[in-house]
Amino acid sequence: MGGNFFSIITCELYNSNRKLCxxxxxxxSKFASKNLFAKSKKMKAIYIASATATGGRNGKVKSSNxxxxxxxxxxxxxxxxxxxxxxxxxxxxxxxxxxxxxALNRVIEIGKIKTGExxxxxxxxxxxxxxGGFILAVKLNANIPGVSQQEADDLIAKAHQVCPYxxxxxxxxxxxxxxxxxx
Numbered sequence: 001m002g003g004n005f006f007s008i009i010t011c012e013l014y015n016s017n018r019k020l021c022x023x024x025x026x027x028x029s030k031f032a033s034k035n036l037f038a039k040s041k042k043m044k045a046i047y048i049a050s051a052t053a054t055g056g057r058n059g060k061v062k063s064s065n066x067x068x069x070x071x072x073x074x075x076x077x078x079x080x081x082x083x084x085x086x087x088x089x090x091x092x093x094x095x096x097x098x099x100x101x102x103a104l105n106r107v108i109e110i111g112k113i114k115t116g117e118x119x120x121x122x123x124x125x126x127x128x129x130x131x132g133g134f135i136l137a138v139k140l141n142a143n144i145p146g147v148s149q150q151e152a153d154d155l156i157a158k159a160h161q162v163c164p165y166x167x168x169x170x171x172x173x174x175x176x177x178x179x180x181x182x183x
Contacts (some may be wrong), residue, residue: 004154029107057088078126089124092136096165097122100140103163107155108144116145116183145183 008084025074050064053072058080062069074088075078101120108115117142121141129135142150160166 061086061091061180062068071183089126089136093122093124093138095123096138096163098165100142100159103166104142104144104150104155104159107158107162111155111158113147113151113155118145119143134174137176138169139176139178141178141180143180143182145181149179150179152181155179 051061051068053059053061054065057072057074057078060069060071070086072087072091073082073085073182075089076083078166097120100122101118104118104120108118119142123139125137125139126134127137140156140160142152142156144155147155156177160175160177166175
C-alpha cells in the first residue's frame with residue numbers, strides 16, 4: 001500500500017488481519033509526528049457552559065448561572081400530555097441554529113460578501129436507532145437574501161465546516177443543509 005492518508009484508510013479497511021502494512025505504519029508515524037491528526041489534540045476551552053438536569057425528560061434544566069431555568073417534558077408524539085413545554089430537541093435546535101447562523105455570518109464576513117439578514121432554522125428529529133436506543137437527525141434551513149442560489153449553497157457548505165455543532169455531530173448524525181435566498 002502507499003503511504004498517504006487515503007491509502008492508510010484503504011489498508012486498514014481491507015487488510016484482513018486488521019494490521020497496517022509497513023508503508024502505512026511509517027506514514028501514520030509521520031503524520032502523528034506532524035500532529036496532523038487534529039482530533040487527538042486536546043482543545044483549549046475558550047468558554048465552558050454548564051447546565052444540570054433533574055428528572056430527565058420530565059424534569060427541569062438549569063444553567064449554572066441561572067439564566068436558563070426551564071421545565072422539560074416529553075412532547076406529545078413521545079407520550080407526553082401536550083406540547084406546551086420545552087424538550088431537549090428544542091434546546092438542541094435553538095443552540096445549533098444560533099451557532100450555525102454565527103458561523104454563516106463569519107463566513108460571509110471573511111468572504112466580504114454583501115447579503116441581507118440571514119436566518120437559520122434547525123429542525124431536530126428523534127427516532128429509534130434499531131438497537132433499542134435513539135438517534136437524532138438535523139435539517140438546517142438557512143435563508144441568505146441578496147445572493148444567488150449557488151452562492152448560498154457554497155456559504156452554508158463553508159459554514160458547516162466552521163460551526164462547532166456541525167463539527168461535533170459530523171459522522172454521528174445525519175445533517176441536511178438547505179439554502180434559500182428569499183428577501
